[in-house]
Amino acid sequence: MSREFPSVRACIFDVDGTLINSEDIYTDIYNSILCEYGRPDYPWRIKATQQSRGTPGTNRLLAWAQVPLTTAEWKAKEKQHTHLFKQSKLLPGVESLLTVLHTKTSPPIKLSLASSAGHQLFALKTSHIPAITSTFTDPAFQVFGDDPEMSDSKKKPEPDIFLLALERLNAAAAKLGEHAIVAEECLVFEDSIAGVEAARRAGMRVVWVPHPGLAEVCDGREMEVLMGRTEKDGQVPDFGAAVGDGVIRTRLADGERVMSDDGFAEMRVNFEDFPFQEYGINVS
Template sequence: MLQHLPPIRACIFDVDGTLINSEDIYTDIYNKILASHNKPPYPWRIKATQQSRGTPGTQRLLDWAELPLTVQEWQQKEKAYTHLFTASKVLPGVEKLLEDLATRTAHQLHLSLASSAGASKFALKTSHIPSIAKAFADKRFHVFGDDPEMSDAKKKPEPDIFLLALKRINEAARQAGGKEVDAMECLVFEDSIAGVEAARRAGMRVVWVPHRGLAEVCEGREEEVLMGRTEADGKVPRYGEKIGAEAKKLEPAEDGRLISEDGLAEMRASLEGFPYETYGIRIAGQ
């Protein structure tokens, strides 16, 4: 842990692609719909700009595919395949990480969910996964895209969903007579570029665990993503394209992580072997 950073007191998790393999299922669904319209498979260089972005993200998909459909028509087609999410599985390292954070920390650690997807989809994707149900049993700390306090205009990369999660954590802390949690004491776990940017805008620290397909198209732009600069200028990055020699290449740490220049974000291949001590999190027995 960097000397000037406080220990982490709250962990906020995205769901799709971070805790479970649902991004692969989404891609499969998208490809089935695209194939029915004689369109090519959905590439990660486009999905990188669509993930977690709600209606604007779906519109980017439609524009790329040149499909004469509205966002609502596309979403209706998706509904025919929602049953596929019942096959969702936890990603590597997730079960141990959640068990450690929920039951084995030396001091209380607040856990929250913050997903752009709706509450009913979350239930469909995770109701058969005991480790997620156990770690996030307190529904006060569930924030979804269809939450009454959220709106489509506030989806990632805007910080609203993470700020709302922190607001609810602190409401509970005050009621219990505890100390409120500062944004810099929050660690967000994300797989999407928009999610990383949203967390950075919220003033929080981030662990970015991208799908291997996303990691490939972002090669050379890792620092850009980790610093939350990908859409700050209002332009859509063209991932997967060759970038100039002036781009700064991040050098991996000894344990293989890529860490942003300011030390507030890191990129990992998976959640296996998570370095708790780096964030001031003490696990009993370790």
């Protein structure tokens, strides 16, 4: 059941598919590799179980693809296409959202990145995008999957990456004499199911903005995602399969949203018309 929450003091952002359109580029890369082996294009019903999950996610991809490649060989093939990420672009509403959070909040909102990808790929994807480079300037508040404190076993849906981001934010707050930020004062922005679950496990609130392809295969399962229980029994859902009668389906337009039953999470189409005040974020 929904309840009152403290005002948000920190926002933590995923990168791929949340800030930039790199998930479409990843899909193009995967389809190019699959085509080499005469396999069909990569479907979102499988990608839903692979996104943001590191090596376990890649293994799920390979189990579906049935190509004669090891995990390392697949990743090596991916690497041959990384130049395509120089074409990354901001997703709708991102520039305005970042500008407000970075320059127009009072008191200032703390900002951090938490991406399962590595440092070098992040630079390749975003160094040409001023809205990102001017907002996230301090490496201390950029947590990546290849950071020393992280390991592949701690990737999303485990909460470690978000907890590490909060730890670093609080280390900086302590130096300024500010009281510690608690998990419920953090708002995570995510596009993947694993990311939503990781944020919830960290005790943080989360805004879920799924790719249209992901939203389509989650039809009827939106509340399961928002509540962080898509794999609560240890079984991977068959995304895209019919969920039966009596299930509420979600068809959102720009600016519309659906909230989780407990108020911890919301689903949006994009970041346009973001309700800052509802999160206790004062915009000057």
